[in-house]
Structures are given as structure tokens and as C-alpha cells.
Amino acid sequence: MGTTPLEHLLQESPDDLAAWRAYSDVLSEQDDARGRLIQLELRLAREVRDREREALRSEIDRLTEEHQESWDAELPEGVTAVARCHGFATKVAVDWSREAPARIAEARQGRFVTRLRIKPGAAAEESDAEYFSAGPDIDEYDMPLPPPPHEAGGLADLDLGGVRELDLSYFRIGDPGAEALAAAASTGRIETLDLRYCGIGDDGAAALATSGSFGDIRRLHLQYNRLTGEGVRALARFERLEALDLRYNRIGADGAQALIEAPFAGSLTRLLLHRRDVSDAGVQVLASAPQLPSALRSFWRSV
Structure with a gap:
């Protein structure tokens, strides 16, 4: 259309x-x-x-x-509306599978579809259920350690042209999936990237940061991944960041220092971290950093 x-x-x-x-x-x-x-x-x-x-x-x-049922029927099979405006789907969701890239390409033809949610498929969910039922080990945050990454190499076949918001939260793609996603094509400008609980480490973060598809990111959600200070340093390539969620990543004081040295430090309006993510020394770094907006410095002085 x-x-x-x-x-x-x-x-x-x-x-x-x-x-x-x-x-x-x-x-x-x-x-x-x-x-x-x-x-x-x-x-x-x-x-x-x-x-x-x-x-x-x-x-x-x-x-x-x-x-509404007939309006939603305009979407291709396997694609569901997550958000709408005046009856038109604006955000759609697709379960990941071999057919997902083709379904996403067709869904993008919708008149106002600019936001995309990619969810783990049924096979991945069954695998996770078996893993967690066996009683996984616990990390220092008292949370279960994640199982191995899901197979998501096909993300490289995506065409994300016209997508403004890309949401893969809870789809554990790991570094291999992040590297595949970095290779996806995009002629548009993705401004929001949600990668919460995706099992991404420093290599995956670096791959995404160097990808031409994500140069316009304003809002980046990386809660509960596997980033260290090295991964945070790679995020400096996201020069236009305004909101960053790094909770439950062991970035330490080195990561805090990398944050204040990043070109986006002065533009941040939202920075989500816990004290134990950056350590006591990291809190002091953030609280005294002239690069950060005064509101963020004031917050860290109170932590």
C-alpha cells in the first residue's frame, strides 16, 4: 500500500x-x-x-x-496491534520465527506503523520454562542467571526503514543477536531502542553503537544486561542520547567515569542506575561531574 x-x-x-x-x-x-x-x-x-x-x-x-476487528485485519497474519491512534495500528508485535522478517516487512507497509515489538517465539519460551523449572543459579542481585541466548541471527535480515521505536525487551538475543541486529538495514531514524533483559554484553553493545541503523537513538533501555565499564564506553557513539537506563549492569566506577566522558552526558534528562551498579566510588563520580545536568548531579548527591 x-x-x-x-x-x-x-x-x-x-x-x-x-x-x-x-x-x-x-x-x-x-x-x-x-x-x-x-x-x-x-x-x-x-x-x-x-x-x-x-x-x-x-x-x-x-x-x-x-x-476495530476489521481495521486490525489490515495487518498481516501473525502481526498484532499493540498501540493505535484513531483506529490505526501504530505499534505492532511479532513473535520471532523464520517467517518474522517477511511479516515485519509487510507490517511496515501499514499507514502509521512506526513502532515495532519483536517477542521471543514459542520455542524460546518453552526452552526458558524448562531452564527455570530446573532451578537456575542466582546472581548477586538475587535474580536467576539467564539461560543461553536465543537463536536470533535472522535479525540481520530485517529492514527497519520507517521504524522509530524498536522493542526487543525480554528477547534474550545475547551478543550474537545484537551483532545480527546491528547489521539490519534501516533508512529511517530509530529514536527508541528497548533491550531490557536481552542478555547483551560489551561486544553486543559495541556492535550496536557502531551500526549506522542506530545513530539517531535518543532513548536507550539496557536494564539487566551484562555490560561493564567497557560496554558503557562503547555507548559514547550514541551521541544524541537523552534517556539511558543501565540498571542491573555491573558497570562500576569505570562505567560511571565513561558516562560523564560521553558526548551525550550534558544532554541527559534521565539516567537510571542503582548505587550498587556503579559502586560508592561511582556515585561520587556522578555526584561531582560538571558534565551532567545539575538536576542529575543533585540526584546523585542524595543517593
Whole structure:
């Protein structure tokens, strides 16, 4: 399905209310009920009386219940809507399998699909269940040590063009999967990358940081991986970072020093870490770092 100039504008500027009003007219001319839905939801967003808001919500619910199944049917088999805007899927989820790259390529043709969630497939989940039922060892955070990485070499075959948010959280791809992901093609600008609980170490972080597909990352979630100070130093290549989650990584004082030396240090508005992630010495490094915004320094002085 080709994207019209108006749809492309809305992909780039999803908060452009005038463009949505124009698009609602286009859809209404095509007898698409989402044209009416846009009108109703834009009215609801404005200040109106309580009685009118109740009536608007009632009509929105009726339209959605009547048509959402058929709207979601526009997605390819094996792809589900995770988030929607005016009835259109904006974030979709795919279970990882041999067919996943083709399904993702087809899903990306959706008019407003710019956010992608890739989940472990059924085979990976069964393998994990067997591992944890056997009673795995516990790490110093009192959390179970993860089993070996899932097979995810096929991530290199992905075309991530047009994707703004990529979410692989809890898909334990490890360093091999991260290196495969780094080879994926992207002609767009991925701004949010969620890799929580993915089992990624320093080599995987370095591969992603040097990949041309992720040069525009603003928000990076790396909670509970296997990074050390060396891996944090590799993250310096993400020069535009604004939010970084490194909780439950053993980065130590060396990692704290790498953070304040990174080119994004002064632009950070959110930095999630625990004292034991960076050690007492690392806390002092962060608390006294002039490179960090004053709000972040003040927080670390109180830790």
C-alpha cells in the first residue's frame, strides 16, 4: 500500500491536528469510519461540557467496537496491534520465527506503523520454562542467571526503514543477536531502542553503537544486561542520547567515569542506575561531574 503525502506528513508529525482534520475528510469520502472516529476524538480532546464528553465517549466506543476487528485485519497474519491512534495500528508485535522478517516487512507497509515489538517465539519460551523449572543459579542481585541466548541471527535480515521505536525487551538475543541486529538495514531514524533483559554484553553493545541503523537513538533501555565499564564506553557513539537506563549492569566506577566522558552526558534528562551498579566510588563520580545536568548531579548527591 502506497503512502499518500498527507499520510507521510502524519507519520512525521503525528500531533498535527490540522492534518488529522484534513485526513478525516479524506477517509469520510472513502466511507471509512475512521474519518468519523478522528472527528470525534479530536472533539473529545478539546474542552467540552461533561454531558457532551459522555456522549462523545459513547459514540467512540460504539464505532470502535463495531469496526476495530476489521481495521486490525489490515495487518498481516501473525502481526498484532499493540498501540493505535484513531483506529490505526501504530505499534505492532511479532513473535520471532523464520517467517518474522517477511511479516515485519509487510507490517511496515501499514499507514502509521512506526513502532515495532519483536517477542521471543514459542520455542524460546518453552526452552526458558524448562531452564527455570530446573532451578537456575542466582546472581548477586538475587535474580536467576539467564539461560543461553536465543537463536536470533535472522535479525540481520530485517529492514527497519520507517521504524522509530524498536522493542526487543525480554528477547534474550545475547551478543550474537545484537551483532545480527546491528547489521539490519534501516533508512529511517530509530529514536527508541528497548533491550531490557536481552542478555547483551560489551561486544553486543559495541556492535550496536557502531551500526549506522542506530545513530539517531535518543532513548536507550539496557536494564539487566551484562555490560561493564567497557560496554558503557562503547555507548559514547550514541551521541544524541537523552534517556539511558543501565540498571542491573555491573558497570562500576569505570562505567560511571565513561558516562560523564560521553558526548551525550550534558544532554541527559534521565539516567537510571542503582548505587550498587556503579559502586560508592561511582556515585561520587556522578555526584561531582560538571558534565551532567545539575538536576542529575543533585540526584546523585542524595543517593
